[in-house]
Amino acid sequence: MHSAVAHHFESLEKQGQAQRLGMWLFLATEVLLFTALFAAYGVYRYLYTGAFSQASRGLETWMGGVNTFVLVTSSFTVAMGLDAIVKGKNKRTGLLFGLSILLGCTFMVLKGFEYRHHFLHAELPGPFYGGPIAGSGGSMFFALYFLITGLHAFHVLIGMTVLGVIGARTWLGKYDAEHHVPVELAGLYWHLVDLIWIFVFPLLYLI
Amino acid sequence: MSQHLESSPPVYAERNYLNTPATGLKSWLTTLDHKRIGVMFLIATLFFFAVGGLFAMLIRIELLTPGPTIMDAMTYNRLFTLHGVVMIFLFMIPAIPSGFGNFLLPIMVGAKDVAFPRLNLLSFYIYLLGAVIALGGMIYGGADTGWTFYTPYSTTTTTKVVPILLGAFILGFSSILTGLNFIVTVHTLRAPGITWNKLPLFVWSIYGTSVIQILATPVLGMTLLLVAIEHAFGWGIFDPGRGGDPVLFQHFFWFYSHPAVYIMVLPAMAVISEVVCAFSHKNIFGYKAVAYSSLGIAFVGFFTWGHHLFTSGQSAFNAGIFGVLSMFVGIFTAIKIFNWVATMYRGSISFKTPFLYFIGFLFFLFFGGMTGIALATVSLDIHWQDTYFVVAHFHFIMVGSTIMAFLAALHYWWPKITGRMYNERWGLVGATLVVSGFVFTFLPQFLLGNEGMPRRYFNYPERFQALNVASTAGASVLGIGFLIILIYILVSLKYGPVAGPNPWGSRGYEWLTPSPPPLENFDVLPAFERGPHEYHELPGSESAAPGAGTSHA
Ligand code: HEM
Numbered sequence: 001m002h003s004a005v006a007h008h009f010e011s012l013e014k015q016g017q018a019q020r021l022g023m024w025l026f027l028a029t030e031v032l033l034f035t036a037l038f039a040a041y042g043v044y045r046y047l048y049t050g051a052f053s054q055a056s057r058g059l060e061t062w063m064g065g066v067n068t069f070v071l072v073t074s075s076f077t078v079a080m081g082l083d084a085i086v087k088g089k090n091k092r093t094g095l096l097f098g099l100s101i102l103l104g105c106t107f108m109v110l111k112g113f114e115y116r117h118h119f120l121h122a123e124l125p126g127p128f129y130g131g132p133i134a135g136s137g138g139s140m141f142f143a144l145y146f147l148i149t150g151l152h153a154f155h156v157l158i159g160m161t162v163l164g165v166i167g168a169r170t171w172l173g174k175y176d177a178e179h180h181v182p183v184e185l186a187g188l189y190w191h192l193v194d195l196i197w198i199f200v201f202p203l204l205y206l207i
Numbered sequence: 208m209s210q211h212l213e214s215s216p217p218v219y220a221e222r223n224y225l226n227t228p229a230t231g232l233k234s235w236l237t238t239l240d241h242k243r244i245g246v247m248f249l250i251a252t253l254f255f256f257a258v259g260g261l262f263a264m265l266i267r268i269e270l271l272t273p274g275p276t277i278m279d280a281m282t283y284n285r286l287f288t289l290h291g292v293v294m295i296f297l298f299m300i301p302a303i304p305s306g307f308g309n310f311l312l313p314i315m316v317g318a319k320d321v322a323f324p325r326l327n328l329l330s331f332y333i334y335l336l337g338a339v340i341a342l343g344g345m346i347y348g349g350a351d352t353g354w355t356f357y358t359p360y361s362t363t364t365t366t367k368v369v370p371i372l373l374g375a376f377i378l379g380f381s382s383i384l385t386g387l388n389f390i391v392t393v394h395t396l397r398a399p400g401i402t403w404n405k406l407p408l409f410v411w412s413i414y415g416t417s418v419i420q421i422l423a424t425p426v427l428g429m430t431l432l433l434v435a436i437e438h439a440f441g442w443g444i445f446d447p448g449r450g451g452d453p454v455l456f457q458h459f460f461w462f463y464s465h466p467a468v469y470i471m472v473l474p475a476m477a478v479i480s481e482v483v484c485a486f487s488h489k490n491i492f493g494y495k496a497v498a499y500s501s502l503g504i505a506f507v508g509f510f511t512w513g514h515h516l517f518t519s520g521q522s523a524f525n526a527g528i529f530g531v532l533s534m535f536v537g538i539f540t541a542i543k544i545f546n547w548v549a550t551m552y553r554g555s556i557s558f559k560t561p562f563l564y565f566i567g568f569l570f571f572l573f574f575g576g577m578t579g580i581a582l583a584t585v586s587l588d589i590h591w592q593d594t595y596f597v598v599a600h601f602h603f604i605m606v607g608s609t610i611m612a613f614l615a616a617l618h619y620w621w622p623k624i625t626g627r628m629y630n631e632r633w634g635l636v637g638a639t640l641v642v643s644g645f646v647f648t649f650l651p652q653f654l655l656g657n658e659g660m661p662r663r664y665f666n667y668p669e670r671f672q673a674l675n676v677a678s679t680a681g682a683s684v685l686g687i688g689f690l691i692i693l694i695y696i697l698v699s700l701k702y703g704p705v706a707g708p709n710p711w712g713s714r715g716y717e718w719l720t721p722s723p724p725p726l727e728n729f730d731v732l733p734a735f736e737r738g739p740h741e742y743h744e745l746p747g748s749e750s751a752a753p754g755a756g757t758s759h760a
């Protein structure tokens with residue numbers, strides 16, 4: 001039996017099946033975590049329609065757009081990395097995961113510039129709001145903006161860490177064509193982080 | 208079957224999970240064995256049950272007389288908050304699933320462990336971390352918002368809500384991880400021979416619970432986090448003063464917390480389905496109906512949260528819809544009650560302690576459920592909202608049935624977990640005190656609520672005193688009952704007679720292995736030919752009876 005099989009599993013295949021199911025369930029809880037924020041966004045967008053679209057137009061759409069492109073590309077490189085390990089090319093996977101992390105860093109740096117911009121213009125939540133929008137709508141938009149993008153950025157950081165650890169282990173030859181479920185799961189997680197952004201971007205920047 | 212057991216003296220399995228691989232404290236704290244983790248959860252949750260119970264006694268003593276009795280109003284507010292938080296988040300949610308579920312579920316599906324043993328241990332430590340943070344917050348000052356943390360009060364109060372919110376947030380992760388582990392275990396680690404339709408009903412209900420834990424907990428986590436952020440930084444998400452919507456908080460909160468009441472009651476139903484079969488010596492009546500109604504409850508439970516908002520400015524249309532949907536839950540619950548009662552019919556009942564708790568459970572579930580239907584009638588609820596009637600309702604249905612099931616489980620599986628029997632006579636005494644104490648504590652509260660006594664005040668008009676005294680007296684009986692149980696059960700650890708693999712003559716799969724079970728649950732994996740609740744004799748198969756074929760190696 002493969003050395004990576006834990007004592008309570010009958011085969012590597014069964015173990016992989018369990019790990020995949022576990023990961024999908026975990027991803028479901030992640031989606032629900034964001035769903036609560038999206039629901040709050042929906043309610044307040046309905047309450048403060050005008051203010052929300054005004055605030056949304058004030059965001060740097062091009063930065064959000066570039067970031068979307070960066071993240072989608074990183075998902076692509078992660079998928080290529082998975083393809084490589086299936087073929088047994090562990091160094092290649094390590095490199096591709098490294099590249100994905102670099103793209104993740106690019107995302108974070110751009111996001112940092114955006115945050116800087118908001119701070120300079122006092123586009124901040126609650127009592128710290130000093131922007132041009134009258135009433136409560138503006139501060140509410142930025143409360144949700146920082147909550148959603150902040151939570152997402154936190155997930156990007158976790159995703160980069162996961163890719164880093166798994167990528168390094170792959171490079172060192174811990175996984176191979178036969179045993180690569182952890183690589184697959186790391187990839188899944190990164191795709192989720194990407195997917196959430198695909199919802200965040202239109203919600204905050206476009207509509 | 209039972210003659211067979213009497214003829215061979217019960218054996219205490221010498222090589223078992225309690226002494227393998229080692230017995231030291233370190234081997235427990237670093238264990239990956241689901242049975243040990245289950246036992247640690249049981250000990251921890253019992254400890255918090257005692258803490259919560261202490262708060263409850265203080266509350267009842269304060270309510271003995273109108274006006275201040277032993278504390279001031281602020282202390283009282285803190286106490287009922289802490290009582291609720293401790294009992295709900297630290298005892299009722301984890302006790303049966305993380306405690307008994309951990310111990311039993313893998314055995315019941317014929318697995319050697321849960322799918323992710325490390326995650327399982329992590330879940331225990333996350334639980335401890337959350338508990339320590341929450342307890343720290345309580346010692347540091349406590350909160351006075353009630354366990355429901357309603358905004359905007361919870362975001363403006365000067366008491367220390369943030370650590371308690373964070374504690375509850377962290378506890379949620381423990382709940383999620385355990386639920387996730389159970390679902391994957393049931394899907395991937397069932398032994399050959401255990402098909403979905405041969406899963407013990409305990410497993411079905413715990414499975415339903417796990418689904419709710421996974422789907423609802425993240426929303427609560429987010430909500431509590433938002434309240435904490437708002438309390439700390441004033442971002443205004445739920446603060447009407449900053450354009451926020453406090454009712455949105457109530458929607459979020461009950462979107463979790465209504466399903467959460469099923470996180471508490473489904474495991475209770477899980478236990479009861481096992482107990483009723485074992486002590487009626489009869490197959491469950493309507494296996495599929497009982498199994499699927501758990502899933503039905505899990506599903507409908509997600510669409511009833513609005514019944515907590517009948518007086519919060521919800522539209523009449525919404526209120527009507529939520530009222531009717533809530534009543535649907537009653538249908539699934541009734542299906543189960545009918546099936547349990549039908550299981551007893553013409554069974555050969557042994558009236559042991561767990562069975563007494565089962566009777567108590569039926570009473571509380573039925574009475575509590577009927578008052579739930581009454582509350583779901585919007586026109587009645589307008590008057591009952593926030594009175595002691597609601598307090599009595601949820602104590603009957605949620606607390607009553609969970610505690611009955613918890614104690615039934617403790618007695619029924621005690622011989623499996625420890626290898627020894629408790630004293631049956633004291634068991635019956637304890638059960639009688641607990642059931643009657645519980646009734647006498649909360650029956651007066653229905654009457655008080657109906658007469659208009661609001662909840663969450665430390666003071667009340669003179670005319671409510673008689674019933675309040677009755678309630679406090681009941682609570683004392685309850686407390687004495689628990690003390691007796693604690694004493695005889697600890698005594699049995701050392702002096703209890705050896706139980707043997709199957710002292711009850713039960714057909715459940717967990718009784719096919721020695722008591723206490725060995726490290727990987729079964730010395731020889733049984734074939735699991737029978738269903739888990741099949742009590743009729745297979746033609747000419749005395750030797751195939753559970754317990755008889757188990758090796759004591
Ligand atoms: C037959 C099904 C049930 C129905 C129709 C029902 C209905 C209701 C209604 C309408 C309320 C709101 C009362 C108010 O605040 O004015 C309520 C409160 C409550 N119910 Fe039930 N219920 C049912 C079963 C349960 C179960 C099974 C549990 C727990 C295991 C439970 C636990 C609670 C709790 C904890 C509260 C009050 C929470 C609070 O305000 O602190 N209920 N129920």
Ligand SMILES: [Cu+2]
Pocket residue numbers: 464465468511512514515
């Ligand atoms: Cu409810």
